[in-house]
Amino acid sequence: MxxxxxxxxxxxxxxxxxxxxxxxxxxxxxxxxxxxxxxxxxxxxxxxxxxxxxxxxxxxxxxxxxxxxxxxxxxxxxxxxxxxxxxxxxxxxxxxxxLPQGPWLKAIRQEIDMDAASLKKIIDSEDFKLYFGEMEGEKLKKPPKRLSG
Structure with a gap:
């Protein structure tokens, strides 16, 4: 067996x-x-x-x-x-x-912060929703301190 x-x-x-x-x-x-x-x-x-x-x-x-x-x-x-x-x-x-850590996570957040509108446009598009559905997963309880300031 x-x-x-x-x-x-x-x-x-x-x-x-x-x-x-x-x-x-x-x-x-x-x-x-x-x-x-x-x-x-x-x-x-x-x-x-x-x-x-x-x-x-x-x-x-x-x-x-x-x-x-x-x-x-x-x-x-x-x-x-x-x-x-x-x-x-x-x-x-x-x-x-x-699970990006430390500097890598900060870099990702900075890129999103610099152009959040582009990301929002992608995830709100009908094509994205058709293939991937709604965004799921863990969320921050509060946004991180301002990254670009």
Whole structure:
């Protein structure tokens, strides 16, 4: 039983990696910063950390990849990129910066502050709403101190 599950997971991972390699080629047509990437650099491990969990199943229930311009996996959260997750409960596609820290977060906020109207125009457009729906996620309780002053 365990061997059978392991074989299925490996086959699924190989198929997912082939998909990610093909996706990288397509994205590189409009974002050349990721053209040097391959699935092995972008795909997350399928094994769960079960040390402190009551659920001891060894595998995650999804495959995930974060495609960025980072040269090493350890740097992927320091770059904006493309995230895809395919699993039992569905599919998720996301883009942008994930939990940016310190100076990077400040730089993002400054860029938005300098031209908020352009961002608002994009997220209020019918095309954006058609493909992405309404903006979701966490919000600041109060705006950050004035950035451009």
């Amino acid at each position: 365990v061997y059978e599950k392991q074989t299925q997971v490996r086959a699924g991972k190989n198929e997912f990696e082939a998909f990610i390699d093909a996706l990288i080629l397509r994205i590189a047509q409009f974002d050349s910063s990721i053209q040097h990437q391959n699935a092995k650099q972008c795909v997350f491990r399928i094994y769960r950390d079960v040390r402190f969990s009551t659920d001891k199943s060894p595998y995650k229930d999804h495959f995930g990849a974060h495609i960025t311009s980072a040269a090493k996996k350890s740097e992927i959260h320091s770059r904006a990129g493309y995230y895809i997750q395919i699993g039992v409960s569905g599919t998720m596609i996301a883009g942008g910066a994930y």
